[in-house]
Amino acid sequence: MLRDITLGQYYQADSVLHRLDPRVKLIGTIAYIIALFMCTNVWGYLAVTVFLCSIIVISKVPVKFMLKGMKAILFLIIITVCFNMFMTQGEVLVSFWRLKITKEGLIVAAKMAIRLSYLIIGSSLMTLTTTPNQLTDGLEKLLGPLKKIHMPVHEIAMMMSIALRFIPILMEETDKIMKAQMARGANFDTGNIFQKAKSLVPLLVPLFISAFRRANDLAMAMEARCYKGGESRTKMKPLKYQGRDIAGYLILVGFVAAVVATRWIP
């Protein structure tokens, strides 16, 4: 159920993608998203699909594992698709009651569905193959120049990685509290929208309290170990580019160029 959301989870495996420098993966994800939204025709989508599929194969993360993550956001995708399908003006194909499905609407909806699911698969691939620690390191290194203008880069990176780390824990907690309240006769899925919203109180209050308690414990544990971010902090495993990272960048440049090139294919 809730714990099926794979976004923000790490999948242990031994692949080139796992060993890649996190900076390459971060920049790669951004480049991939930009490329995805630059597609204008079938060829563009084909290029992205080929890229995504090869990455999935290389990552050694089971496809099933990724699809399970998709299940959770299927609802979001369906809503987006419906809106696009019914709201776009154009040549009417089918109409019933007050709803019309137009040809343009279908195309927009299909594009939207592909983009959304590719976006989510692509970005979850990054978190699936990168540990939160690596992710922080990569972010911090990439945003390093911003320190010059007094941005608390280290702190931001730390906060982000902690937030990511907490997603699965909070999911599990939600599941547990939900069950505990159901054992007391709580009902989460019946009634009108107001009753439903009200029925969430017994879930949300303990969840928030638990999140604060965890945050507090974590802060305490960090301080107990004399954690101090920023300037004088050194790294146990400083990031260094290897041959494969350079190759990764080259492949990325090639990929983006290919997608851009498809714009000129009629």
Added chain:
Amino acid sequence: MSLIFNHVSHQYDPDAAIPVLALKDVNLKIEDGGFYGLIGHTGSGKSTLVQHMNGLLKPTAGEIYYEGRDICDKDFDIKSLRHEVGLVFQYPEHQLFEATVFEDVCFGPKNMGLSKKDAELRAFEALTQVGLDAEYFYASPFELSGGQKRRVAIAGVLAMKPKILILDEPTAGLDPKGRDDILNQIKKLHDEQGITIVLVSHSMEDVANYVDTIIVMNKGEVMYNDSPKNVFTHVEELEAIGLAAPSVTYIMRALSAQGFDVDLTATTTREAADTIINALSDRM
């Protein structure tokens, strides 16, 4: 009037590559008025098992019958099952959410559709039963100590007047006194109200003095389901699965090895004291 498990298995992830069964072919009968101890190492499937008892989890194979009816039947009233089989989760204090202790305990009865007055009467009764001082009834549950919070949470389930009360590790994280207090309250509920109790624990010491049947779980399977005396004769097997017999059993064994004529099946401290006195008076 009982809860029967018939060849129940449970798999959390039905499409895992290597199927891992959290429960494996469990056969059990929870009789009315019994006091059961469910024991097993962490991860042995105790929590999974008890969540089947009130229908929070459904078996992936096998059937569960409550009072002769399959709880997975479409027309089975799962809500009323949850009123009759009360389940107190591990660390139940994490589920408190209302502004006052009293209101929180009212949550269960209100969900049963009782009137405000009836719900309050039950809350009052339940809070008294768990031995919480009346001065805390209108305090915020978050201001209480760990042991007090746990009592409130137990009262929250008790207020539904369940016929079977299941407590998942009710003593986890409590100090020795808090532990004994809670266990004694639970025993009182069993003795005075006739509620069937299922007490989950990973400590033999906890249950040895209270229960009349011990169910030992190991890797999702029921290993023993017998009286404490009989279960504790398998000391070596218990140790092999990461459990231990109560210290009384070890003391009896040591005394016996020293040539004292003590009763090896003594499990409670009371029985131990008696048999030691007997053995000593024999010697005199």
